[in-house]
Each structure stands twice: as structure tokens, then as C-alpha cells.
Amino acid sequence: MVNRVVLNNQIHRDVRIAAMRPTRENAEVNTVSVIPREFPRLLAHYPIFFTKNTETGRFETAALMGFQPQENLFFVDGQWDAAYVPLQIQRQPFSLITRRAEDSGEKPPSLDVALDMSQTVQSHEGQRLFLEDGQPTKFLQDITSMLSALVAGAKETYAFTGRLAELSLIEPVQIDIEFVNGSETKLQGLYWIAAATLKALPAAQLAELRDREFLEWMYFQMASVAHVSALVARKNRLLSGATAARP
Amino acid sequence: MVGGGTAGWITAGVLASRYPRRGEDGISVTLIESLQQPPIGVGEGTWPTIRATLKQIGVTETDFLRECDASFKQGSQFVKWVDGSDGDAYYHPFTLPAGYEERNLAPYWLEDPRGQSFAAGMCFQTEVCSRALAPKQITTPEFTGLANYAYHLDAGKFGPFLRKHCIDKLGVRHLYDEIVRVESKDSGDISQVVTKGGEVLAADIYIDCSGFSSLLIGKHFGVPFLSTKDALFIDKAWAVQIPYPTDDAAIASATVATAQSSGWVWDIGLTTRRGVGYVFSSSYMSDEGALEELKSYLGARGDLSRDLSFRKIDINSGYRQEFWIRNCVAVGLSAGFLEPLEASAIVMIELSAKSIANLLPSCHDGMRQAARLFNDTFRYRWERIVDFLKLHYVLSRRTDSLFWIDNRARESIPDSLREWLEYWRDHCPWHEDFPHREEVFSAASYQYILYGMGFQTYPAPWLLNDRDRNLAREKMNEAAQYAKTLAAGLPGNRDLLSKVRRYGLQKI
Numbered sequence: 001m002v003n004r005v006v007l008n009n010q011i012h013r014d015v016r017i018a019a020m021r022p023t024r025e026n027a028e029v030n031t032v033s034v035i036p037r038e039f040p041r042l043l044a045h046y047p048i049f050f051t052k053n054t055e056t057g058r059f060e061t062a063a064l065m066g067f068q069p070q071e072n073l074f075f076v077d078g079q080w081d082a083a084y085v086p087l088q089i090q091r092q093p094f095s096l097i098t099r100r101a102e103d104s105g106e107k108p109p110s111l112d113v114a115l116d117m118s119q120t121v122q123s124h125e126g127q128r129l130f131l132e133d134g135q136p137t138k139f140l141q142d143i144t145s146m147l148s149a150l151v152a153g154a155k156e157t158y159a160f161t162g163r164l165a166e167l168s169l170i171e172p173v174q175i176d177i178e179f180v181n182g183s184e185t186k187l188q189g190l191y192w193i194a195a196a197t198l199k200a201l202p203a204a205q206l207a208e209l210r211d212r213e214f215l216e217w218m219y220f221q222m223a224s225v226a227h228v229s230a231l232v233a234r235k236n237r238l239l240s241g242a243t244a245a246r247p
Numbered sequence: 248m249v250g251g252g253t254a255g256w257i258t259a260g261v262l263a264s265r266y267p268r269r270g271e272d273g274i275s276v277t278l279i280e281s282l283q284q285p286p287i288g289v290g291e292g293t294w295p296t297i298r299a300t301l302k303q304i305g306v307t308e309t310d311f312l313r314e315c316d317a318s319f320k321q322g323s324q325f326v327k328w329v330d331g332s333d334g335d336a337y338y339h340p341f342t343l344p345a346g347y348e349e350r351n352l353a354p355y356w357l358e359d360p361r362g363q364s365f366a367a368g369m370c371f372q373t374e375v376c377s378r379a380l381a382p383k384q385i386t387t388p389e390f391t392g393l394a395n396y397a398y399h400l401d402a403g404k405f406g407p408f409l410r411k412h413c414i415d416k417l418g419v420r421h422l423y424d425e426i427v428r429v430e431s432k433d434s435g436d437i438s439q440v441v442t443k444g445g446e447v448l449a450a451d452i453y454i455d456c457s458g459f460s461s462l463l464i465g466k467h468f469g470v471p472f473l474s475t476k477d478a479l480f481i482d483k484a485w486a487v488q489i490p491y492p493t494d495d496a497a498i499a500s501a502t503v504a505t506a507q508s509s510g511w512v513w514d515i516g517l518t519t520r521r522g523v524g525y526v527f528s529s530s531y532m533s534d535e536g537a538l539e540e541l542k543s544y545l546g547a548r549g550d551l552s553r554d555l556s557f558r559k560i561d562i563n564s565g566y567r568q569e570f571w572i573r574n575c576v577a578v579g580l581s582a583g584f585l586e587p588l589e590a591s592a593i594v595m596i597e598l599s600a601k602s603i604a605n606l607l608p609s610c611h612d613g614m615r616q617a618a619r620l621f622n623d624t625f626r627y628r629w630e631r632i633v634d635f636l637k638l639h640y641v642l643s644r645r646t647d648s649l650f651w652i653d654n655r656a657r658e659s660i661p662d663s664l665r666e667w668l669e670y671w672r673d674h675c676p677w678h679e680d681f682p683h684r685e686e687v688f689s690a691a692s693y694q695y696i697l698y699g700m701g702f703q704t705y706p707a708p709w710l711l712n713d714r715d716r717n718l719a720r721e722k723m724n725e726a727a728q729y730a731k732t733l734a735a736g737l738p739g740n741r742d743l744l745s746k747v748r749r750y751g752l753q754k755i
Contacts (some may be wrong), residue, residue, distance in 0.1 A: 054386060055746075058750055077564040165753060
């Protein structure tokens with residue numbers, strides 16, 4: 001069970017965090033929510049698709065890691081098997097949560113940094129969160145800015161996908177895969193750029209997408225689809241008994 | 248187009264979206280709306296056809312749901328229609344019975360109902376309705392569902408919503424004015440109409456959506472009105488709007504129709520309020536008596552308060568002898584109106600608009616044939632609606648008032664319905680029974696009502712076989728399984744509608 005607690009410089013003054021490494025609880029997922037600012041680095045390893053948020057139905061961007069609900073082919077023997085780890089994984093066990101008192105307020109709610117106490121993160125060794133005088137350490141400052149980047153990135157994502165949906169530039173894609181052992185799977189709930197619509201897009205809209213950086217993000221998404229076959233190859237290596245290749 | 252109610256704007260929207268103006272080439276639609284005659288605003292229930300109609304007109308489901316306070320309707324529930332006892336209730340869901348695409352499996356449910364009502368055993372949607380769940384999830388694209396659905400809508404908002412779209416997006420010309428004179432050619436065709444504001448408007452075809460005043464089809468052409476009072480006794484209604492007790496109160500997924508001593512009460516949940524009303528027959532019940540009965544319906548649910556305002560509506564049940572005469576077609580209340588038991592009003596408007604769009608002749612010579620085809624089809628449709636509505640009364644075993652007893656009198660039942668009922672003694676309703684391409688009520692609907700009300704069909708043994716018997720078992724198991732899956736995975740009607748308000752639905 002996740003047990004998120006808002007950080008407090010009194011209560012958590014002496015807490016130390018061991019090196020932040022993806023844990024099974026966080027890493028065993030087949031899609032990881034990502035933000036457009038990560039696309040250039042994600043493009044080295046992962047296929048990126050659009051998915052729908054199950055609570056809001058709005059489009060988000062996600063990196064595909066596996067073919068079954070809890071299959072992450074990039075998480076092998078407790079290790080992350082790629083040079084770049086998506087921010088959504090990196091930030092664990094920290095998160096931002098909305099301050100309750102202002103939940104109903106009109107202005108943007110303020111956010112607190114929270115720590116998931118259920119994970120084995122506290123240790124005698126490792127990084128402190130607060131200095132003796134209660135000020136955040138450099139380590140915590142870095143965490144905070146990573147979390148802020150994710151919040152800002154989520155906003156950018158919705159602006160990006162919202163506009164693409166308006167212009168009918170997102171379409172569903174179903175990918176049928178046959179693995180080396182003959183088993184088959186259909187990837188559903190994934191969306192990508194509607195290439196034909198993009199080709200026919202009027203110049204004014206194309207310029208708008210370019211000016212808002214959306215156009216390059218779109219091309220990153222399109223290019224990343226090539227990694228699906230690498231992902232299939234990872235799965236095939238597992239199925240045929242070979243150890244997954246290490247970079 | 249004469250009249251700017253639901254009929255006027257749906258028909259204008261369908262025609263203008265089907266045939267967009269292309270310079271000299273296309274058609275142009277002008278709609279005259281009377282400010283003197285506020286729309287009636289009943290008919291808040293629809294059929295699933297409405298989704299295709301809205302899509303055709305080009306509005307988004309999100310805008311429609313938000314602006315018309317609409318909710319998802321997945322069928323009707325009939326309470327106390329069979330014998331009036333406690334627990335007497337059955338559903339007529341919109342999703343077809345299990346296996347209906349392949350075979351008629353109703354005989355096998357009759358043979359072994361496995362302790363379940365027809366609707367519960369043969370259709371997963373019954374479970375969804377009884378839990379007031381939505382027919383879809385927030386991730387389901389616009390106009391598609393995991394269960395078949397239509398809407399409950401605020402008719403007072405629906406017309407203006409379509410009006411804005413028709414004017415802004417479809418180029419329909421709109422004026423608020425009154426028609427004061429209709430002028431004819433020697434042939435009898437309408438040549439032009441003159442308005443109070445001094446406009447002289449000439450068109451190739453005139454569509455009468457003027458509501459009960461029937462300006463063109465009735466007043467001008469004098470086409471006779473065929474009353475259906477002999478079969479359908481309802482002629483009055485009391486209507487009232489009921490606020491929800493809390494903002495998060497559940498919204499029912501079906502129209503609830505509860506039988507009373509001299510008619511029935513409709514209960515329809517919108518996002519903002521419930522619409523409730525008692526339709527009754529004045530031959531069996533006084534206005535005051537009906538109002539008391541409606542109040543006791545509300546009182547039993549804790550919905551009775553001092554500030555409710557009750558509105559009386561007259562219902563003149565019937566339809567025109569012809570709907571398309573010369574260069575004029577009647578759509579909506581001007582064409583006819585029957586009691587709202589199966590929400591046939593809006594679906595008839597949609598079907599009319601679609602038929603006009605399909606039959607629309609490209610020159611005047613085609614008008615006569617188009618009119619003949621349209622009239623044949625729509626006379627058939629009105630007759631079938633009368634049959635279908637009457638079926639609900641004929642099958643009732645209520646004996647608490649003469650209203651119910653007289654409803655079963657042989658002379659009040661149309662011959663066509665009597666013949667079908669005899670035929671269905673040994674055949675379960677099926678496609679061949681209804682030869683038209685687009686039936687308002689299919690064999691599936693007849694099955695739901697007949698077997699929901701306890702009608703017995705005794706098919707000859709040689710009509711049954713093991714292959715279909717096994718298929719029926721398999722399909723009923725699948726339906727039960729799917730009902731469980733959906734019960735776990737679908738949000739409440741209210742939950743989803745709140746989310747749509749907040750986030751909208753995706754087009755894909």
C-alpha cells in the first residue's frame with residue numbers, strides 16, 4: 001500500500017534516502033506516462049504513444065515498456081535496462097500532492113512534496129532531505145525541480161494533445177504482434193499521429209504547430225514507433241530463454 | 248421550414264448537412280420561427296437513432312450533453328404494468344436480446360428461463376440500468392457505447408442548441424416572424440408564404456413543423472386528422488419538474504413508466520432535474536383526481552414540496568391522413584402525436600427528416616412519387632406505433648379500474664395487433680413479421696414487451712433444435728458474464744455526465 005506523507009522539515013529532519021532506484025512496485029508497468037520535454041531522450045529507447053487517461057478520457061503521452069499489463073521489458077532483474085529512465089519513474093518515491101485546505105479554492109492550488117513511506121527508502125546511509133536548520137538540501141531541491149518539471153510537463157502535454165485532437169491529428173492504432181513462440185497479442189488503447197491528416201494540414205495550422213513546438217514533438221512520436229520492433233525483440237529473447245541483452 | 252421547435256431544427260439540420268450549399272448548386276434552407284408560439288417542450292426521451300442524427304447534423308456529443316442537460320437513456324422500465332403488485336416491474340432495454348444477430352433465441356428462454364426475466368436473462372443491459380450506470384466510460388469515443396443508448400434531454404434547450412448550430416455552421420437562414428398568408432399555384436402547390444413582417448418567401452418545398460397549429464398541412468391543405476382515441480385512451484397530462492435532493496443524486500439510466508389507475512407516470516432524469524408527469528384519460532379520471540394521484544406518486548418518493556408548479560397538457564392522439572401533399576411535408580406534432588409511452592415523437596421526426604432528405608426530388612416532376620412513397624411509409628409507421636403502444640395495455644392484467652379493463656376490450660384493439668397476438672401464440676416475434684426496412688419498433692422490442700409482461704408463446708416442438716438450444720445457453724451465459732464485467736467497469740450515469748461536463752468526450 002502506498003503511504004504518502006507530506007514532507008515536514010521537523011518530522012523528517014533526520015530522514016535519509018538511499019540511492020533512488022526503481023523498485024518493482026513502481027517499475028512493473030507496461031506504460032509509463034511521459035512529458036514532451038523528455039521526448040528527445042526517450043527517443044533513444046522507447047516507443048511513445050498517446051493513451052487516454054482513464055479518469056478524464058484526455059490524451060496523454062506514454063512510453064511503451066511491455067505487452068502485458070505489468071510487463072516492463074526494460075526492468076530486468078531489479079535493474080533498469082536503458083540509459084535514460086523516464087522522469088515518472090525517476091521521481092519515485094517522491095510525489096507532489098495538492099494541499100487540502102485549498103482544494104476548493106479558485107486560485108491554482110499549492111503543492112507539497114510527499115514521500116511514499118511504504119517503500120524501503122529510509123536508511124542510515126544516503127541523502128538527507130533537510131539541513132540542521134530545516135532548509136532543504138541540494139538533493140531535495142533537485143527532487144522538487146524534477147517534480148515541478150513533471151507538473152509543468154503535464155500541462156504542456158494536455159495543451160499539445162488537446163490541440164492535436166481538435167485538429168483530428170490523433171488516431172487509434174491497433175498493433176498485432178506474433179512472438180517467436182507463436183503466441184499473439186493485440187495492443188489496444190494506443191493512439192498515434194494521423195499521418196495522412198498531417199500531410200494534408202493547411203499551412204497556417206502547420207505554422208501554428210511549429211511555433212508551439214508541437215510539430216517536433218509529433219515527429220519524435222512518429223519516429224519512436226520504430227522501437228516497437230526492438231521491444232518485440234526483447235520479449236522474444238525472454239521467450240526463447242536467452243538473457244536480455246545488456247547495453 | 249415553418250416552425251422552430253425540435254421538429255423544425257432537426258429537419259433543418261439534417262437537410263442542410265446532407266446537402267450543403269455549394270453556390271448555385273446546393274439547396275438553401277430558410278426557417279421561420281414564431282415568437283408567439285413557444286415550443287411545447289415535451290418528448291424528453293429519444294431512441295438510439297438520435298446519435299446518428301446528431302452526428303449527421305455535425306454537433307459534438309460533448310456540446311450536446313452539456314448544453315441540453317442531457318443524460319444517457321438505455322431503455323424504459325415499466326413498473327406495475329402487469330398486475331400492479333409490489334415488485335411488478337420489467338425493462339425494455341435498447342440493446343438487442345442475446346444472439347439476436349444470428350438466431351431467434353426467445354423460444355429457448357421460454358423453454359428454460361433459468362429463473363430470470365426475459366430482459367435480465369437475455370440482455371446484459373438490464374443489470375446496467377438497474378444500477379443506474381452509464382452506457383460508456385470517459386475514454387469511450389463520442390457517440391459510441393459499450394451498451395446501446397439514447398438520451399433524455401431538455402427539449403426547451405435542444406431546439407435553441409440546434410438552432411445555433413444550424414445558423415452558424417450549416418448556413419440555415421432564420422427569421423422570427425409569423426406566417427399570415429399562404430398563396431397557391433393553380434396546381435394546388437404552395438407558391439409563396441407571406442409573413443407579418445412583410446417578407447414574401449417562395450420555396451420549392453415547404454416543411455410544416457408548426458406544431459399543433461398545423462399551419463400548412465392542417466389549416467391550409469385541410470388534410471384530415473385521424474384520431475387514435477379508440478385504441479389509445481390517454482388525452483391529458485400533468486407535468487412537473489422535480490429538483491434533485493443533492494448535486495450528486497443518482498440519475499436513472501432508463502425512463503421509468505409507472506402505471507396508475509387511469510394512465511401512467513413518466514419519470515425522466517436529466518442532469519439538472521427530473522421531469523415527471525402523469526398522462527391519463529379524462530374519460531376515466533378528473534383533472535383534480537389525476538393531480539392527487541401524481542402528488543401521491545411524488546409523495547411516496549419524498550419529492551412533494553410546496554413550490555412545485557404543475558402544468559396541464561392536452562394530448563390529441565392521432566395523425567394526419569397524409570403527411571406529404573403537393574410541395575408540403577408535415578414533420579413533428581403537425582403530422583401527429585401519440586402518448587409518450589415509448590418516446591416515439593423525436594424518432595419520428597428523425598425518420599421523417601431522413602426520408603425527406605432521401606426522397607427529395609431534384610425537379611418538380613418527382614414530387615408526386617416522393618409524396619406517395621413517404622405517405623405509404625409513414626402511415627405504416629404511425630399504425631405500427633399505435634399497435635406497439637396498445638400492446639402494453641392489452642397485455643396488462645390490472646383490474647383496478649375500468650381504464651385498464653376497457654383497454655383490453657376487443658373493439659379497442661387494432662385488427663393488425665389482434666392478428667399478430669394470435670400469431671405470436673405459437674411464434675416468437677421475428678424479422679419476417681415486420682417487412683419494412685426501418686421499423687420504428689423491431690421484433691426485439693416486441694419480444695421485450697411480450698415476455699416482460701408474461702405473454703406465453705407455445706412454439707411447436709419441431710420448431711426447436713439442439714443447436715439453437717445450445718447457442719441460447721451460450722449466449723445467455725455470455726450476457727450474464729458481460730453484465731458482471733460492465734457492472735464492475737462502468738461509472739454511474741451521474742459520475743460520467745459530471746466528467747463529460749468537466750473534461751468532454753474524445754471524438755475518437
